[in-house]
Every structure is written in C-alpha cells, then in structure tokens.
Amino acid sequence: MIYVVFVEPESPGNIGFLARTMKNFGLTNLVLINPCELKNESYFQAMHARDVVSNSVTYDSLENFLIDAKIDSAVGTTGTAGGSYNVARIAVSPEQLADSINYQGNVALIFGREGNGLSNQEIKLCDVIVSIPTHDYYPILNITHAAAIIFYEMFKREKSYPVDGLEAATKAEKESLMIYMEDIIQKLGYPTHKSKNASLVFKRIIERAFISGREAHTLKGTLRRINARIKEKGNEGEK
Template sequence: MLPNIRIVLVQTFHPGNIGAAARAMKTMGLTDLVLVNPLQFPDAEASRLAAGAEDLLESARVVGSLGEAVTDCVQVVGASARLRSLPLPHYDEPDGMARDLVEHAAADPVALVFGRERSGLTNDEIRLCSHQVSIPATPEYGILNLSQAVQVLAYEVFKAWRQRPGSGYLPQRPEEERAPSREQLGHFHDHLTRVMRESGFLTQPHARTEAQLQALFARAQPSRKELSLLRGLLASLEQHLPERQG
C-alpha cells in the first residue's frame, strides 16, 4: 500500500529541502518521490541532508509538469498554507486526509503535492488536485519549512496505515468500483465541456462554470463504473444534437 503513496515536490528552490524531504519520507515508509522542475538536482546538499535516504534521491523521477507527475493518480491532495478561492474539497485536519489517502492507495496510486518554498502552488496547479489540505498551526507563526510539512503529512499517512484493522490492507477493489485516475477524469471533463458547448448551454468560454462542475464531481467521487455511465450518457446526447454547419 505505501508504495502507492507518492510525494510530489514542485519547483523546489533549495536542493537541501529535497534531501530533507526524502529523509522525512523514509522514516515513514514512503519511497515514491517525484520532482517537478527542481531548480538544482542532483546536488551534494540534497545528498547531505538526505542522511541515509540517498536511495530515494537516486530513484526519484524528475518530470516537466505537475500534470505529468499525477496523471495516473486517483486522488491528488495539494498541501496549501492558505485556502484559495477555488471550490475544491478541503480537509480541515490532516488525519482525515490520511485515512482517505490510505484507503485509495490500497488499489491505486495517490499523491501528496507540495509547492514552492515561498509561493506554494499556483491556482493552475491546485486545479490539477482533487483535494486540498492545510496543517493547523498557531496564527502567530504558522509557517512550516517544506521538509517539515512533508514530515507532518507523511507521519499522518503512516499512522493511518498502521491503525488499519487486521493486516492493515484492504481487499482489492473490483475494477469498476475503483476511483478514476486524473487522466480518466480529464477525458470526462473534456467530453462534458464539448457537449455543453455543442448543445448551446455554453455560448462562450466560461471557466467558472467548468470549475464549479469539476468541483461538484470531485466532491461526488464517482467510481470508474459511474464515470463510464456518465460518458455513455454524454455520447448518447451528442447523437441527438443537430449537426453543426461547417
């Protein structure tokens, strides 16, 4: 189960933070590290601060975008120090997030995403997530270092895994009951947008409407079977739309 839990660091500025994050991961049994456009990697400072977790640095994957890092994941949780205006589901407490993440990880990849040291994640990057989570801290000084944030959330995930009854593993979900990947959800939302435009429901680009519908389906958490049913409904509606004049 734990190998299905991925830590994604986006455009990390200080290479030492990558090493410290790898060390935090290893203490909690996490091994899948993905780096999105790090400023400098590999780097001796990253290896020094990994302090025994150099194997995670050696196996880390470097990719060009957050979308590439999470395309196969069924749940993507963005760690954010502050709430955004985007209507994504938000975990008020990290332990609730960890329980859900571990449950999904029993069958499919999931990801915890951490942004830049100073500015965090952009709104466009948050849109690639299915949920947000914040770490409660004192209002007087609620700023955590990147590796500290990784440590806190990795601990919550490890604790949720340890506290599972019995063997700590869920029985394998049937394929149709599993949560869809981000790629599958992306195809669905593209299909939905196309039908809305061709039907005349959207007469011009309307990002707010599309974002609200994406948030609706993120809250609903449809299974792969349910998403397939919705795709079938959209395909049927398309057949009854008047042909567009070229």
C-alpha cells in the same frame, strides 16, 4: 502506490531533507517537478535516504506527471485554506485525509514551492487539498515539517508498538473495574446523586485511560481489598 511530489524545489538541501523524512515513514517514490540542480547537499542532507534522491524522477510539469503516472488521487497541500468563497481551496486536516484516502490506488502527495506553494492552476489539478492548522502569527510551515505531519497521520494507522507481555485492557476488564468501584461507592453511604456522579467520573476516567490488562488486574485486586475492608469495618460496627 504513494508518490511524494515536490513542485519546483528551490534548494538542493530541502530535497534531501524531504527524502529523509519520506524514508522515516517508509515512502520511497520521490517526484521532482522542474527542480533546481541536484547537488552534493541533497545527498548530504538526505543521510540514509540517499537512495530516495538517486531514484527520484523528474517531470517538466505537474500535469504531465499526473497523466503519465495515472494518478487516482492528487492531494495538494496549502498553508492558506479557503472557505466557501473559494471552493478550490476548501481543505481537510491531515487526520481527515488519512481517514478518507484510498490507499489502493495511485496517490500523489503534492508539496509546493518553498516560497509560494502551489499555484491556483496546480491546485485545480488536485482532487483534495490538505492544510495543517497553525498559529496565525506564523502559519506557513517548512516543507519537511509539513510533510512529516502528513506522513505521520497516514503511517500511524499501519504501525503499532507492541511490547512483550503488555496488552491493552479489554472492555470486559474495564467493566469489571466499574462493578467493584460501584460496589465500594454504595458502601460509602453517599446520597444517590453523589453516588451517580462518583460512578460516572470513575467510568469516564477508566474509559479514557490507556491501561494494560496487567494494570487492570492490579487495580481490580486493590479495589477488591478496599471493598472487603469496608465490609469488615461494617460488620465490626454492627456487633
């Protein structure tokens, strides 16, 4: 189970905004640590996530919540990641967090105060610290912006966007394209080193490309026709 924990929120509106962001990514367990008073603004800004606000639970301290909820992984967030001189603040990126976190246990994603973030003592309670790379000129993100980035990295591994009749090209289909292209390159009479470079470039393009099976089939047909036309021209030249 994933809990989203907001430590000492100062603005009722930000509670609503966070709830709304949570619901965008299927998260419903909001925990408020020593919060400001919930007002109409919280529910207004939450929009269709008012239930997340209504069902939120309140604790007087982060430590008490972590103990009471039997949290297996406490993930703190910070905008000022440390280095080797400050082991407690060595941070991972949201992507690294999403790749390594154990979703089977109880996970707490902990966001600090709007102004000061998490205290050093609160960070020491965390098992992992996550930080979002930002520009040095203005490194601190609004809590809901930071939350959206972290939620997205976690959620994108569960969500796919299937389109009827659209399937990604298989490895075999991409390799088939390479066979046709290499045959064409050989017929062009390039020097050996240029043939190798041309084949390598095409291979890299195809490997990076997010093409569908239908697109691969169409491209394969085009390469086949080009190959046949080159062969025809070659036969005409030999007569």
